[in-house]
């Protein structure tokens with residue numbers, strides 16, 4: 140077979156390829172031992188003492204790892220990794236499965252078919268993929284994977300944190316997996332550069348922070364990329380917004396309001412931003428700037444830009460600010476900034492102010508009011524010695540709408556505010572809520588009960604824009620009907636309470 144070493148019987152022709160992290164299983168003890176075994180015949184003696192079966196009860200036992208290491212070492216001895224790396228994923232997997240099955244037989248490992256399958260999968264994942272993370276990466280229901288050192292891995296599913304039984308052999312194996320992930324985007328993570336952002340081939344966003352900064356072993360955080368991106372319809376189905384709020388968001392997106400999406404970590408900002416781009420006309424030229432490309436725009440005339448961290452010598456960094464500035468020379472009609480977190484805020488506001496209506500960005504903050512002060516602080520941090528009032532005027536002149544996303548304590552994600560930035564009164568920025576989510580209590584299962592309601596504003600500030608786009612009918616209907624029904628469509632009495 141192809142990946143199998145030539146000269147299996149003697150071992151004289153066997154030569155191990157240099158051990159590259161991208162080729163070798165992240166199980167370092169096995170790899171480290173492999174060269175020493177060059178001296179012994181490849182085929183293990185046929186009569187071996189039976190090896191204890193691995194215990195497969197979710198959280199794997201030490202014996203499981205012992206058996207795995209034994210089989211793994213024999214595998215490394217038998218296959219030629221350079222040849223194997225030339226095979227297609229499926230063929231390589233098949234090859235490894237064949238050899239591992241043989242090794243299990245020869246070594247006389249006592250195990251059930253199911254246990255054998257588990258071991259086979261595990262070893263394939265180690266050699267070809269991201270080791271113990273593979274089963275988690277294959278699941279589409281997981282939002283985040285959080286590895287806190289070799290022994291502890293959490294996931295977020297349906298808004299809830301769960302501890303998993305995924306475990307790495309040791310921190311070295313975990314570090315090798317991290318290295319393998321980041322090396323695919325040409326980066327390195329080690330003691331000298333212990334922080335690294337990367338992206339998996341499927342688009343998932345990855346952050347690694349390694350020792351000595353991470354005290355208990357490498358911390359790896361993955362925001363899983365959703366293959367089927369969420370749409371506004373689905374957000375309605377999940378109860379994150381109501382049908383009327385959806386209509387209002389669609390109109391806001393279409394009529395080229397400048398939008399800021401505000402929210403805490405993992406509150407659904409990027410998802411909302413993605414949704415807000417759906418109503419954009421197909422002819423519009425859109426330029427997106429992101430730290431790690433997550434947005435999935437459907438419009439054909441889209442240019443995607445990504446920032447770049449400095450290299451090992453500390454050179455070559457391209458910041459968000461560089462991208463936003465460059466955007467302006469690319470004849471954009473809309474500029475979309477994945478996350479505004481620094482001095483690029485100034486450039487984005489400038490762009491919004493100067494004919495790039497319909498630009499959007501997200502920002503970390505807990506309320507629309509806080510979003511304004513965060514924006515102000517970012518501009519001040521950029522070294523502009525402008526009076527506060529001038530900065531606020533600039534903000535109110537640029538941003539039309541703030542949409543607030545929140546992750547509630549029951550794990551559900553809601554749009555809690557659709558707020559207009561009206562203007563200034565003296566030194567104070569005036570905001571006007573169009574739509575709010577009110578928490579009313581919680582049921583016996585801890586699920587939060589509440590309702591979305593319109594605040595009774597019949598003519599929002601962007602009314603004229605809506606008229607220009609022929610959307611006033613839809614807009615006033617959505618605003619009026621959400622005053623009269625709750626999120627389940629039931630009639631409400633007092634809606635302004």
Ligand SMILES: Nc1ncnc2c1ncn2[C@@H]1O[C@H](COP(=O)(O)OP(=O)(O)OP(=O)(O)O)[C@@H](O)[C@H]1O
Nearest residue numbers: 282365374377379403404405406407408409410552
């Ligand atoms: N309304 C929603 N209902 C259910 N799941 C959601 C909703 N919005 C977002 N999610 C899921 O929550 C996770 C986090 O969403 P998202 O990446 O949009 O958050 P974020 O605020 O941009 O996070 P970060 O601050 O890390 O950038 C994703 O897996 C996403 O699919």
Ligand SMILES: [Mg+2]
Nearest residue numbers: 408409410478
């Ligand atoms: Mg995000």
